[in-house]
Amino acid sequence: MKTVGLVVEYNPFHNGHLYHAQKARESTGADVVIAVMSGHFLQRGEPALVNKWARTRMALQNGVDIVVELPYAFSVQKAEYFSNGAISILHGLFCESFCFGSENGHIAPFLQTLQQMKEKSHLLEPLIHQYMNKGFSFPKAQTLAREELFENKLPLDLSRPNNILGFHYIRANNTLQKPMKPLTITRQQADFHEETLGSQSIASATGIRKAIFEKQNGLSTIEQYVPAATLEVIAQYLNKYGKLHHWDLYWPLLQYRLLSSSAAELANIYDVAEGIEHRLKEASLRAQNFSEFMQSVKTKRYTWTRIQRMLVHILLHVSKEDMAAAIESVRYVRLLGMNGQGREYLNRIKKNMELPLITRAASYKEALALDVKAAEVYALGLPPHSSHSLLQSEFNEPPIILP
Amino acid sequence: MKTVGLVVEYNPFHNGHLYHAQKARESTGADVVIAVMSGHFLQRGEPALVNKWARTRMALQNGVDIVVELPYAFSVQKAEYFSNGAISILHGLFCESFCFGSENGHIAPFLQTLQQMKEKSHLLEPLIHQYMNKGFSFPKAQTLAREELFENKLPLDLSRPNNILGFHYIRANNTLQKPMKPLTITRQQADFHEETLGSQSIASATGIRKAIFEKQNGLSTIEQYVPAATLEVIAQYLNKYGKLHHWDLYWPLLQYRLLSSSAAELANIYDVAEGIEHRLKEASLRAQNFSEFMQSVKTKRYTWTRIQRMLVHILLHVSKEDMAAAIESVRYVRLLGMNGQGREYLNRIKKNMELPLITRAASYKEALALDVKAAEVYALGLPPHSSHSLLQSEFNEPPIILP
Numbered sequence: 001m002k003t004v005g006l007v008v009e010y011n012p013f014h015n016g017h018l019y020h021a022q023k024a025r026e027s028t029g030a031d032v033v034i035a036v037m038s039g040h041f042l043q044r045g046e047p048a049l050v051n052k053w054a055r056t057r058m059a060l061q062n063g064v065d066i067v068v069e070l071p072y073a074f075s076v077q078k079a080e081y082f083s084n085g086a087i088s089i090l091h092g093l094f095c096e097s098f099c100f101g102s103e104n105g106h107i108a109p110f111l112q113t114l115q116q117m118k119e120k121s122h123l124l125e126p127l128i129h130q131y132m133n134k135g136f137s138f139p140k141a142q143t144l145a146r147e148e149l150f151e152n153k154l155p156l157d158l159s160r161p162n163n164i165l166g167f168h169y170i171r172a173n174n175t176l177q178k179p180m181k182p183l184t185i186t187r188q189q190a191d192f193h194e195e196t197l198g199s200q201s202i203a204s205a206t207g208i209r210k211a212i213f214e215k216q217n218g219l220s221t222i223e224q225y226v227p228a229a230t231l232e233v234i235a236q237y238l239n240k241y242g243k244l245h246h247w248d249l250y251w252p253l254l255q256y257r258l259l260s261s262s263a264a265e266l267a268n269i270y271d272v273a274e275g276i277e278h279r280l281k282e283a284s285l286r287a288q289n290f291s292e293f294m295q296s297v298k299t300k301r302y303t304w305t306r307i308q309r310m311l312v313h314i315l316l317h318v319s320k321e322d323m324a325a326a327i328e329s330v331r332y333v334r335l336l337g338m339n340g341q342g343r344e345y346l347n348r349i350k351k352n353m354e355l356p357l358i359t360r361a362a363s364y365k366e367a368l369a370l371d372v373k374a375a376e377v378y379a380l381g382l383p384p385h386s387s388h389s390l391l392q393s394e395f396n397e398p399p400i401i402l403p
Numbered sequence: 404m405k406t407v408g409l410v411v412e413y414n415p416f417h418n419g420h421l422y423h424a425q426k427a428r429e430s431t432g433a434d435v436v437i438a439v440m441s442g443h444f445l446q447r448g449e450p451a452l453v454n455k456w457a458r459t460r461m462a463l464q465n466g467v468d469i470v471v472e473l474p475y476a477f478s479v480q481k482a483e484y485f486s487n488g489a490i491s492i493l494h495g496l497f498c499e500s501f502c503f504g505s506e507n508g509h510i511a512p513f514l515q516t517l518q519q520m521k522e523k524s525h526l527l528e529p530l531i532h533q534y535m536n537k538g539f540s541f542p543k544a545q546t547l548a549r550e551e552l553f554e555n556k557l558p559l560d561l562s563r564p565n566n567i568l569g570f571h572y573i574r575a576n577n578t579l580q581k582p583m584k585p586l587t588i589t590r591q592q593a594d595f596h597e598e599t600l601g602s603q604s605i606a607s608a609t610g611i612r613k614a615i616f617e618k619q620n621g622l623s624t625i626e627q628y629v630p631a632a633t634l635e636v637i638a639q640y641l642n643k644y645g646k647l648h649h650w651d652l653y654w655p656l657l658q659y660r661l662l663s664s665s666a667a668e669l670a671n672i673y674d675v676a677e678g679i680e681h682r683l684k685e686a687s688l689r690a691q692n693f694s695e696f697m698q699s700v701k702t703k704r705y706t707w708t709r710i711q712r713m714l715v716h717i718l719l720h721v722s723k724e725d726m727a728a729a730i731e732s733v734r735y736v737r738l739l740g741m742n743g744q745g746r747e748y749l750n751r752i753k754k755n756m757e758l759p760l761i762t763r764a765a766s767y768k769e770a771l772a773l774d775v776k777a778a779e780v781y782a783l784g785l786p787p788h789s790s791h792s793l794l795q796s797e798f799n800e801p802p803i804i805l806p
Contacts, residue, residue: 260718288787288788373662376688
């Protein structure tokens, strides 16, 4: 059976994702489409709109055959670690190829860029640090260093977010003993961070989330941009838990954590650096909500998403040592869901897999400690009566199985 | 000027407290009545109904001349430490006498009991430990050990809560170089923990709080048991902040703290011992509210109040080292409020005081760290818009001054 892998967040699953999965299957002739999907907290440092089980259901009802989890240790990380984790899981599931959406849409420029940057990597790193020492954020410093070094002659525009991710997938893939075949498709119409909804059928997940939270009748506003299953799953989730997740729900917990921890304790949290802990504590005393808080802590030095990732780690109380241990111990593939085709594939490859395929969390409590904590804190954003049922689900929820 | 000291919580100030303050003044002929009052968290391991400023106002409007704070390092402690802290502060303010309510009502039995227990202390301590090793709580083991050793012939009934506190006041007082003169009055009518309101004008604070939270028209139900100022202050507080404080408000934060901390981290919190941290974590996953949680963690080994104090320390994230440092650094007297008479007295004694008299927290940030944290976490129990104004008050609130 031929298999193609996707790296996804599905927050929520929309028509662009449907197109991506279909194109990946078509252009590789794959029998099985595997998605490695972030759990409850995402790369931009945000809680997912609905939990991973609900998002798995959306994917399985829209042509994805297997959904496995990208563990917290990789999912709330900068592009490089995020990509390493995702690619290694797809590789561990014996995908022959993987397919990502990008602004560029052709694979050659990615490979050429990787080659050129390898040749000049000894010059690039010091230059990036020089720019960071001038106060630029890491992505901005990267861009400036690349401009200086390559004079804008790189074949790939690395200022575009999906080109960046794709570049890191390919870099991670190239370090494997047997690299998978990389494919890319052009992202249709919507820009990655596009916040307004147009008249087409494809919109960015960011725009869709914004509409859900800010428009009256949010769900009907997004109808044209998402498959029916997405609407249905979101409506069921709302019905069951009363809320969709966003940072505002976690603000009371984050504020409490910031005020009740010492600056030294915060400095020991993963990704917290350079004294920003004082700024965070100070701001938490005055801010009335999450967006006020973000406005008062943002700085030229860090991107918005970097700060948000930092805050997720603080919310989950993940120390530098915790994260090092977690990255070290991520030696498993956790199954979130599959259909009949997916099941057949997993049955075939299971015995050859180097990593254990986890179907029930209860048997892997220690290895999964960080993901379990993420699920618990994720649940606590909801009102007590809702969080209670969600809290129990991490250990007891079996993978979702569709025919 | 003659001065008498009281050790109080005023949660809330009721007619029994009024009687206590009047009697203390009368029987000592004091010009000045000083109350050392617990801050935001109390000896039974509970948040105070209203904050310390509101409770100070109640006291000043009912015949107390000076209110100073019993710091967190002493207020959320077993009787022994609580009493040591309170007595040393009254002594630091040059009180000639102190007066407490007790079930016994006479001072001689306290002094005689202290004497007899001193004589047999070498036998008592090992016996208490023997009973604790059989699984009894500390207070129960104390009672059993005393019964065995003194065959119920002690002149004081040490199974009564106010006799116990009084006994510890007197023991602490007797260690001073110049002990104050101890006085006790019989507590009128209401038992310490009496939970029902009778037809008299005096009821226990416990009964009054229960009525406020559980009865419709709670405030009018308590009218006959509290001075007008208490009702007024509570009504204003409700009007300003929307809620009166109780454990339920802090359950989401406590649950979050328990679930997001490792067992090892919890074991490092002050007063947490003997593996109870595992029991706490386990219960926090299943409980839907604070009382469900308490029901599932209670054990023969620990009293209810001991567990609640433990939970306050967990909520405030006070480690064993933090508490040791705090007890060591409590070298100040913090003024919460005074009237004209009180002001005159403080002006006279100020220059002779060994401890600094703090009127503004901002100048003593480090020494007050634990009390400031207590005030901040106390505020976070309220909804965000209310907590915001309360959060600012700890540093900026000047002592309350009445004519």
